[in-house]
Amino acid sequence: xxxxxxxxxxxxxxxxxxxxxxxxxxxxxxxxxxxxxxxxxxxxxxxxxxxxxxxxxxxxxxxxxxxxxxxxxxxxxxxxxxxxxxxxxxxxxxxxxxxxxxxxxxxxxxxxxxxxxxxxxxxxxxxxxxxxxxxxxxxxxxxxxxxxxxxxxxxxxxxxxxxxxxxxxxxxxxxxxxxxxxxxx
Amino acid sequence: xxxxxxxxxxxxxxxxxxxxxxxxxxxxxxxxxxxxxxxxxxxxxxxxxxxxxxxxxxxxxxxxxxxxxxxxxxxxxxxxxxxxxxxxxxxxxxxxxxxxxxxxxxxxxxxxxxxxxxxxxxxxxxxxxxxxxxxxxxxxxxxxxxxxxxxxxxxxxxxxxxxxxxxxxxxxxxxxxxxxxxxxxxxxxxxxxxxxxxxxxxxxxxxxxxxxxxxxxxxxxxxxxxxxxxxxxxxxxxxxxxxxxxxxxxxxxxxxx
Numbered sequence: 001x002x003x004x005x006x007x008x009x010x011x012x013x014x015x016x017x018x019x020x021x022x023x024x025x026x027x028x029x030x031x032x033x034x035x036x037x038x039x040x041x042x043x044x045x046x047x048x049x050x051x052x053x054x055x056x057x058x059x060x061x062x063x064x065x066x067x068x069x070x071x072x073x074x075x076x077x078x079x080x081x082x083x084x085x086x087x088x089x090x091x092x093x094x095x096x097x098x099x100x101x102x103x104x105x106x107x108x109x110x111x112x113x114x115x116x117x118x119x120x121x122x123x124x125x126x127x128x129x130x131x132x133x134x135x136x137x138x139x140x141x142x143x144x145x146x147x148x149x150x151x152x153x154x155x156x157x158x159x160x161x162x163x164x165x166x167x168x169x170x171x172x173x174x175x176x177x178x179x180x181x182x183x184x185x
Numbered sequence: 186x187x188x189x190x191x192x193x194x195x196x197x198x199x200x201x202x203x204x205x206x207x208x209x210x211x212x213x214x215x216x217x218x219x220x221x222x223x224x225x226x227x228x229x230x231x232x233x234x235x236x237x238x239x240x241x242x243x244x245x246x247x248x249x250x251x252x253x254x255x256x257x258x259x260x261x262x263x264x265x266x267x268x269x270x271x272x273x274x275x276x277x278x279x280x281x282x283x284x285x286x287x288x289x290x291x292x293x294x295x296x297x298x299x300x301x302x303x304x305x306x307x308x309x310x311x312x313x314x315x316x317x318x319x320x321x322x323x324x325x326x327x328x329x330x331x332x333x334x335x336x337x338x339x340x341x342x343x344x345x346x347x348x349x350x351x352x353x354x355x356x357x358x359x360x361x362x363x364x365x366x367x368x369x370x371x372x373x374x375x376x377x378x379x380x381x382x383x384x385x386x387x388x389x390x391x392x393x394x395x396x397x398x399x400x401x402x403x404x405x406x407x408x409x410x411x412x413x414x415x416x417x418x419x420x421x422x423x424x425x426x427x428x429x430x431x432x433x434x435x436x437x438x439x440x441x442x
Contacts, residue, residue, distance in 0.1 A: 020352050020379060022413045029251050037243035051247050058251045059258050124238050142200075143235035149202075168196045175231045184230050 010074035035145055036082045042140045043086035045129050053085045079155045090133050127177040135170035187221050195225045199232050259379055325349055328419040329438030339363050340426055346419045346438055353414050358407035365428050370397045372421040376414030383408045
């Protein structure tokens with residue numbers, strides 16, 4: 001789990017950007033490229049598409065930085081842009097139709113008795129990617145990006161109650177998938 | 186069948202946000218039913234796995250790709266990044282073609298001639314956006330200047346080149362009695378245009394490409410061009426002025442002492 005949430009540091013960098021310091025923008029890129037790439041990758045399930053999205057996000061941030069309202073935290077703003085771009089992409093791509101019903105996906109257990117950490121990670125990623133986008137998003141934000149319920153509600157633009165409902169359902173589906181594949185009991 | 190409310194309590198407990206009362210309620214449910222406890226332990230193991238799953242590193246080419254895209258964007262469509270203040274004007278550059286600039290110049294001249302017709306001017310010039318505040322810090326180092334004076338005395342003023350942090354700033358201040366077209370040429374390999382700010386309303390239309398910024402002006406006023414780049418290229422700046430399409434001035438910076 002990692003976190004990029006540091007509102008004070010972000011506020012300083014944004015002010016420096018607005019004052020014309022291009023190195024401050026570079027610093028924002030270095031700080032956020034990894035988490036945003038990860039978020040986009042989990043949503044698109046494709047490395048090149050994720051890179052396209054993240055590149056587009058930073059160009060959009062560059063274009064809109066002068067209209068950024070510093071009453072809101074920068075990380076919420078840039079995550080929201082990434083989420084919107086990712087959702088737009090997945091809607092366009094229509095790659096998730098088979099999982100749109102929200103029903104659990106049950107797969108046959110694998111035969112592997114033991115798994116390396118890397119293989120386990122792959123199995124978890126595959127399971128996450130089987131979730132429908134709304135559920136996938138909350139799992140990624142909560143467990144990889146360390147977002148609180150309220151922070152997820154802010155960036156997703158939904159009530160906290162909805163976030164909890166999605167998260168709890170997503171975990172249940174993940175548990176079912178991982179159990180069915182013999183990854184967890 | 187586990188009650189949905191108990192599953193919610195499990196999730197709250199796993200996330201560490203269950204209240205003491207909710208925690209006690211969950212403990213009671215877990216103690217009462219082995220199936221419920223088994224479900225809870227399984228859910229906790231899944232969350233444990235998620236929490237320890239590493240976030241992958243992005244491809245090495247991502248960062249340069251982003252910076253390159255932003256750089257291209259800054260040249261194609263410089264963004265006003267200074268804080269907004271009332272009482273000034275600013276605008277965003279558009280990558281006009283030479284034809285576009287010529288057309289704008291024609292419109293400008295025509296509009297000057299037709300000053301008695303209200304609405305003509307505003308209908309043809311670039312619409313300024315809101316504002317620009319000061320974009321510069323107090324730390325300035327003047328690298329050179331280009332004094333402007335034309336043979337017929339129709340244009341005067343100066344361009345100064347300053348270093349400001351990592352930015353190079355060209356301040357163009359002109360006074361003209363006739364419509365003129367100005368060009369600030371620069372080394373596009375060493376400098377990239379970040380933004381343009383204008384002072385007053387004398388400058389009406391702009392264009393920019395990778396190696397040049399161009400504008401139209403009548404009266405007294407100026408613009409400030411902010412570049413990202415190295416100070417070595419300051420001496421490569423060339424200021425050109427055209428009147429009715431004919432060159433009337435060309436100057437290079439005299440190094441500051």
